[in-house]
Amino acid sequence: MEKPKQLSRFDRIKAKYKGPQININPEVENEVGFSYASFDEAVAATDYSFNRNDVVKGTVVQYDKGGCIVDIGAKASAFLPLQEAALIQEQGRNIESIIDIDAERSFEIISEEDENGQLMVSLRRIQYREAWEKIIAKQATDEAFDAECISVNRGGAIFLVEGLRAFLPGSHLTGRLPDDDLVGQTLPLKFLEVNQDENKLVVSNRRAVVETQMEDLSRGDVIEGVVKALKPYGAFVEVGGMSGLLHISQISMDRIVDIEKVLQPGQKIKCMIIDHDKVNGRIALSTKTLEPEPGDMMKDPARVYEQAEETARVYLEKQEAERKKREASAKDIVLGLGDALDDLSVGMEGEGSEGADASDNLDSLLS
Incomplete structure (x- = not known):
């Protein structure tokens, strides 16, 4: 006896998730010249082509173990794993708190079809690219921004910037040491290094504080x-x-x-x-x-x-008076040197005229 064909997970969901039902009079159906049967045939004949890294529109149709099922218009389902549902991963968070049923979002395809024709999709990767775009824009303006500390280590602390982890060296934390009391606090920061290729972010609290406060x-x-x-x-x-x-x-x-x-x-x-x-x-x-x-x-x-x-x-008045006194003394020295140089110049001119007279006398004797 032939075994009944096993339905895929998406087919089972589709059987339950019918969407809005519309009752159409068969006579009206004949008038428009298009029946539900012909519509089903057209859908069956449609060739869906999805490639890895494509971004597609989809609708969440059901929560499932470790993620949720997404209808992206293909013949089979797409699965969104919990770890791909959000850029910021919070321990103990479930899929229900991240995305709602019937929510329509853009998803990135991150796998080929499995044996059931199912694809794997991601929200996190789209959010990751968007986060880097925002960070590069922040770096271009070089303005200070606020971020929250999520952990500390021997070298410094880790802050969340647009959902990405950024390292704050201990030497760039002003007025304190990077200890456990820092976790959960929000500080003003500026970028020291932004390298998207290496996924590297380094920030400074000192830069943000110094450049705003030291102006005064x-x-x-x-x-x-x-x-x-x-x-x-x-x-x-x-x-x-x-x-x-x-x-x-x-x-x-x-x-x-x-x-x-x-x-x-x-x-x-x-x-x-x-x-x-x-x-x-x-x-x-x-x-x-x-x-x-x-x-x-x-x-x-x-x-x-x-x-x-x-x-x-x-103290400052005394320092200013001493500064003016030093300037006056320096000015007197310069003026004194000027007078001495003038006397020296006159003397040299006199010696030059006497030499000229002696030369004239010698010429007259030789002649």
């Missing part, structure tokens, strides 16, 4: 900061999201042997900006320029911070 910073400004870390050579102070170095030689006019006796991590202090590198986002700080009296940072730091603005004003 100048040498001589008094700013507030928080001591973040102590090193034998000085302290790192967080200033508005940036990290500045307060060198041990710039803490006090008095010599400091043990920096921990003067500063502690988490301590709020006032500093003066004595230098900055806007390109690389580095600022040099000083508290000794804010000391009313030498050694006050060790004896009475509260007094230093209380009088910081006034002390800074006096």
Whole structure:
């Protein structure tokens, strides 16, 4: 006895998914000259040609284990696996939360037909290309953008940018270290490297922060900061999201042997900006320029911070006066050299005339 022909999965779905039913009077069917039977024959005779990497329109018709069934107009079905349903893969997420039944979308064909004539399709690959297009457009404008941290490692942190993973080196994170507390936080970023061929994205938080905040910073400004870390050579102070170095030689006019006796991590202090590198986002700080009296940072730091603005004003006025004095001295030297050069020039002209007279006398004697 001949075994009954086994239906494909799509054929079984098609038997249940009839779509809208329209009752047409047979007399009307005869009038238009086209019957449902002839329509079925035309569909059967239609040659569907699908190739790998083609992008086609399709409609989700049923959820299935590990994905969903998509009607793309072929004789057989197309299957969308869960891992190809979205660019951002979230653990524990199911297909029902990603795409709805009857949703019409564009799908990319990623396989040849199997023994049942079924194709495999993807949404993720279309979204991947669209994400790179957006990233390249962002890079062209070089504007800062926000992104969320999804993980950290020994070298830095991973951020999601348009659904793609971007690496943030620890050296380009301002004001903090890449620890577990960073996960879930959103930071402003700028691109350091964009390489679509190698699927490589490198970003910088420091660039984004520095280029926006350092525009308002100048040498001589008094700013507030928080001591973040102590090193034998000085302290790192967080200033508005940036990290500045307060060198041990710039803490006090008095010599400091043990920096921990003067500063502690988490301590709020006032500093003066004595230098900055806007390109690389580095600022040099000083508290000794804010000391009313030498050694006050060790004896009475509260007094230093209380009088910081006034002390800074006096210090800057003194520096400006000294600068003008140096310029005046340099100008006097230049003017003095000018007078000396003029005298030298006159002397040379006089020697030249005496030489000419001697030559005339010798000529007259020879004649």
